[in-house]
Amino acid sequence: xxxxxxxxxxxxxxxxxxxxxxxxxxxxxxxxxxxxxxxxxxxxxxxxxxxxxxxxxxxxxxxxxxxxxxxxxxxxxxxxxxxxxxxxxxxxxxxxxxxxxxxxxxxxxxxxxxxxxxxxxxxxxxxxxxxxxxxxxxxxxxxxxxxxxxxxxxxxxxxxxxxxxxxxxxxxxxxxxxxxxxxxxxxxxxxxxxxxxxxxxxxxxxxxxxxxxxxxxxxxxxxxxxxxxxxxxxxxxxxxxxxxxxxxxxxxxxxxxxxxxxxxxxxxxxxxxxxxxxxxxxxxxxxxxxxxxxxxxxxxxxxxxxxxxxxxxxxxxxxxxxxxxxxxxxxxxxxxxxxxxxxxxxxxxxxxxxxxxxxxxxxxxxxxxxxxxxxxxxxxxxxxxxx
Ligand SMILES: *[C@@H]1O[C@H](CO)[C@@H](O)[C@H](O)[C@H]1NC(C)=O
Ligand SMILES: *[C@@H]1O[C@H](CO)[C@@H](O)[C@H](O)[C@H]1NC(C)=O
Ligand SMILES: *[C@@H]1O[C@H](CO)[C@@H](O)[C@H](O)[C@H]1NC(C)=O
Ligand SMILES: *[C@@H]1O[C@H](CO)[C@@H](O)[C@H](O)[C@H]1NC(C)=O
Ligand SMILES: *[C@@H]1O[C@H](CO)[C@@H](O)[C@H](O)[C@H]1NC(C)=O
Ligand SMILES: *[C@@H]1O[C@H](CO)[C@@H](O)[C@H](O)[C@H]1NC(C)=O
Numbered sequence: 001x002x003x004x005x006x007x008x009x010x011x012x013x014x015x016x017x018x019x020x021x022x023x024x025x026x027x028x029x030x031x032x033x034x035x036x037x038x039x040x041x042x043x044x045x046x047x048x049x050x051x052x053x054x055x056x057x058x059x060x061x062x063x064x065x066x067x068x069x070x071x072x073x074x075x076x077x078x079x080x081x082x083x084x085x086x087x088x089x090x091x092x093x094x095x096x097x098x099x100x101x102x103x104x105x106x107x108x109x110x111x112x113x114x115x116x117x118x119x120x121x122x123x124x125x126x127x128x129x130x131x132x133x134x135x136x137x138x139x140x141x142x143x144x145x146x147x148x149x150x151x152x153x154x155x156x157x158x159x160x161x162x163x164x165x166x167x168x169x170x171x172x173x174x175x176x177x178x179x180x181x182x183x184x185x186x187x188x189x190x191x192x193x194x195x196x197x198x199x200x201x202x203x204x205x206x207x208x209x210x211x212x213x214x215x216x217x218x219x220x221x222x223x224x225x226x227x228x229x230x231x232x233x234x235x236x237x238x239x240x241x242x243x244x245x246x247x248x249x250x251x252x253x254x255x256x257x258x259x260x261x262x263x264x265x266x267x268x269x270x271x272x273x274x275x276x277x278x279x280x281x282x283x284x285x286x287x288x289x290x291x292x293x294x295x296x297x298x299x300x301x302x303x304x305x306x307x308x309x310x311x312x313x314x315x316x317x318x319x320x321x322x323x324x325x326x327x328x329x330x331x332x333x334x335x336x337x338x339x340x341x342x343x344x345x346x347x348x349x350x351x352x353x354x355x356x357x358x359x360x361x362x363x364x365x366x367x368x369x370x371x372x373x374x375x376x377x378x379x380x381x382x383x384x385x386x387x
Pocket of ligand 5: 344345351
């Protein structure tokens with residue numbers, strides 16, 4: 001997962017195309033949905049309170065050896081003392097949530113419409129350990145009218161789903177790939193909500209889903225923005241073999257983040273990818289364990305200050321996300337995305353193939369991401385109009 005900031009002003013090449021082509025709500029059993037998870041909160045708090053933590057452990061700088069005990073204790077204390085799930089739930093419910101039945105799955109999504117008649121439909125895909133929550137801060141501003149670099153006005157109808165196996169979307173079972181998710185999510189866009197064409201944004205595993213639509217549904221997915229590309233970044237050796245020189249210190253810094261992540265930060269990937277049952281069942285009824293396993297990633301991947309205050313992500317945001325995983329029992333099922341999309345096959349591919357589409361592609365790299373793609377690589381996979 002990554003924090004995102006959408007360069008939405010650059011969607012100018014996509015002409016508004018939200019014509020409603022015959023909604024067929026009935027066949028997909030589209031229902032408004034309200035989040036109500038408070039029944040699970042007493043048990044969650046009891047588990048948090050009853051989990052014993054050691055007094056001291058060996059000290060290493062930052063997150064070098066994993067989450068620091070001090071940070072964990074501060075987060076736990078806040079969870080028990082200040083964190084208010086009902087308040088969080090209430091703020092989530094200020095958005096319009098729906099559940100539709102597609103291919104026998106419950107598919108959850110937020111749908112926030114712009115007041116502008118020519119708004120562009122835009123679907124935003126999260127990854128792991130993300131959720132629909134990571135897009136909440138940008139929904140309202142995307143629906144509002146803004147001016148593009150060329151002076152045109154643009155606004156978006158925003159759709160934010162929960163990927164299958166995450167939060168309120170059901171878990172499809174064995175062998176489900178991100179390409180299956182791409183197929184399933186083309187349905188709410190085109191058949192349930194009736195948009196003939198739409199734009200996609202993806203990060204982390206969500207970039208695989210976004211790519212599946214950009215590449216595979218090229219008559220309906222007509223623009224794509226990525227914060228992560230669904231291709232494995234190149235190592236310094238691979239870059240050299242392809243005669244790619246990283247010219248800027250930013251490119252070099254980002255490449256080093258990837259090198260570091262590969263060497264010392266990707267153990268979770270191997271575990272989820274090889275024995276998802278083991279880690280998933282260990283953590284299933286263990287909120288503190290989930291906080292350790294996922295909270296460390298929130299801190300490490302999105303926060304240059306690594307959890308020290310003041311932070312980019314507040315502790316409350318981290319606790320809200322972990323609570324959502326615990327209360328929706330998503331830890332086990334969400335981990336299968338690694339197992340079901342083996343590296344190099346589906347999801348993150350080795351071969352940089354060009355998307356089978358003429359539609360515009362946009363890419364935003366963020367300095368503290370743990371993967372990076374220089375412009376020359378991003379250019380090889382699509383009609384890149386913004387980097
Ligand atoms: C999943 O794939 C494995 C082999 O890759 C196969 O044996 C199994 O039957 C498949 N399961 C389902 C539910 O399709
Ligand atoms: C890289 O440059 C060398 C020397 O100019 C050339 O022989 C080689 O074919 C180039 N490799 C690629 C992948 O372009
Ligand atoms: C670095 O600069 C060279 C020369 O200006 C350019 O050809 C190359 O594409 C740049 N490399 C990257 C990764 O942008
Ligand atoms: C990569 O790791 C080394 C060794 O821990 C550290 O000194 C360096 O700052 C890291 N680089 C980046 C870009 O994170
Ligand atoms: C990737 O491309 C190479 C050739 O460049 C090919 O041999 C290999 O089969 C491809 N791998 C996949 C998974 O498509
Ligand atoms: C869509 O993809 C097909 C191949 O899958 C290709 O023939 C066609 O030209 C593409 N259409 C557009 C508009 O890019």
